Amino acid sequence: xxxxxxxxxxxxxxxxxxxxxxxxKHGYASVTIQRIGDQFDxxxxxxxxxxxxxxxxxxxxLEFLLDGFEAQFTTxxxxxxxxxxxxxxERMCNSSAEQAHLETLLELRARAIHDERYQRxxxxxxxxxxxxxxxxxxxxxxxxxFRDVDPDAVATALVMxxxxxxxxxxxxxxxxxxxxxxxxxxxxxxxxxxxDGD
Amino acid sequence: xxxxxxxxxxxxxxxxxxxxxxxxKHGYASVTIQRIGDQFDxxxxxxxxxxxxxxxxxxxxLEFLLDGFEAQFTTxxxxxxxxxxxxxxERMCNSSAEQAHLETLLELRARAIHDERYQRxxxxxxxxxxxxxxxxxxxxxxxxxFRDVDPDAVATALVMxxxxxxxxxxxxxxxxxxxxxxxxxxxxxxxxxxxDGD
Numbered sequence: 001x002x003x004x005x006x007x008x009x010x011x012x013x014x015x016x017x018x019x020x021x022x023x024x025k026h027g028y029a030s031v032t033i034q035r036i037g038d039q040f041d042x043x044x045x046x047x048x049x050x051x052x053x054x055x056x057x058x059x060x061x062l063e064f065l066l067d068g069f070e071a072q073f074t075t076x077x078x079x080x081x082x083x084x085x086x087x088x089x090e091r092m093c094n095s096s097a098e099q100a101h102l103e104t105l106l107e108l109r110a111r112a113i114h115d116e117r118y119q120r121x122x123x124x125x126x127x128x129x130x131x132x133x134x135x136x137x138x139x140x141x142x143x144x145x146f147r148d149v150d151p152d153a154v155a156t157a158l159v160m161x162x163x164x165x166x167x168x169x170x171x172x173x174x175x176x177x178x179x180x181x182x183x184x185x186x187x188x189x190x191x192x193x194x195x196d197g198d
Numbered sequence: 199x200x201x202x203x204x205x206x207x208x209x210x211x212x213x214x215x216x217x218x219x220x221x222x223k224h225g226y227a228s229v230t231i232q233r234i235g236d237q238f239d240x241x242x243x244x245x246x247x248x249x250x251x252x253x254x255x256x257x258x259x260l261e262f263l264l265d266g267f268e269a270q271f272t273t274x275x276x277x278x279x280x281x282x283x284x285x286x287x288e289r290m291c292n293s294s295a296e297q298a299h300l301e302t303l304l305e306l307r308a309r310a311i312h313d314e315r316y317q318r319x320x321x322x323x324x325x326x327x328x329x330x331x332x333x334x335x336x337x338x339x340x341x342x343x344f345r346d347v348d349p350d351a352v353a354t355a356l357v358m359x360x361x362x363x364x365x366x367x368x369x370x371x372x373x374x375x376x377x378x379x380x381x382x383x384x385x386x387x388x389x390x391x392x393x394d395g396d
Contacts, residue, residue: 191389
């Protein structure tokens with residue numbers, strides 16, 4: 001479940017990994033620097049040395065998580081727009097491997113309601129995904145595979161689908177609704193985007 | 199912003215209103231029975247008398263909030279399915295009046311990751327909305343206004359849209375993305391559901 005935290009390459013990454021595991025175990029409300037220290041294989045005093053308080057450390061963990069997600073979902077070059085989009089949607093609908101990370105992200109997003117430092121990270125992240133998807137859609141329009149839609153509008157819809165799945169999956173991990181949601185996303189893309197429906 | 203808590207008709211509702219205001223002010227992580235008491239116009243000792251601990255009171259507040267939402271969104275009789283559906287979608291996309299309630303619901307949903315008592319309430323709520331929307335869609339199929347789709351699948355998609363909007367709006371209250379999301383939902387319904395597109 002450690003994902004981007006699996007193989008820390010330096011002390012900072014080891015600290016962020018410890019913070020992530022402590023967030024998973026205790027939840028934001030109950031996490032403390034001491035509890036993060038319990039997940040860290042060096043001295044807890046190092047944490048107090050590097051971070052003023054819990055939020056400073058949790059915010060850096062959030063940034064690292066979001067950066068990892070963005071890199072994973074958005075970096076590959078767009079050579080086959082439709083394939084690229086379908087891979088994206090498939091991963092988004094079947095992201096249970098990243099479930100632990102998504103749940104922690106959701107918990108910190110709820111924190112953003114009361115703390116605008118958290119808010120900024122999520123707004124940036126939504127926009128990074130949206131901009132990447134708009135690029136994919138634009139590439140597909142240029143190549144003639146996709147209809148001449150507003151790329152930003154379809155990208156916003158896909159971000160909405162993704163967020164909707166993440167939110168519901170946080171409390172309901174049954175398969176039936178995911179299957180229905182996935183088939184409707186496919187229908188939307190066929191009706192709205194693809195020049196040749198399947 | 200008090201919505202269902204605006205005019206308490208008994209002590210229980212006054213207590214739940216105080217709990218909601220304390221959750222808004224401090225967030226789940228920092229709320230305490232004492233802080234809920236600060237929002238209550240009678241003695242705090244009453245709270246300790248009725249509730250064992252903070253979660254017992256917060257869970258009852260959650261239930262009251264979800265019941266209110268469900269009643270508000272799902273009770274009216276379905277005589278005009280398309281109008282009914284469009285009103286639902288419009289309210290869902292423009293629910294900023296209920297923004298305070300939606301944010302608190304989101305915060306408690308994040309809590310559900312660590313506490314299955316919270317989880318059960320949200321699963322029920324998603325299913326209540328889904329079942330209501332499936333009824334509306336079925337009525338529209340029967341009346342010939344809607345295509346012969348799988349009502350459950352389209353209902354699941356609408357719940358996904360709603361959850362996606364709630365999640366993003368919690369950190370980004372700008373209008374541009376809401377306008378784009380709303381127009382794509384309208385397109386989806388036209389392409390997928392309505393026998394006569396607009």
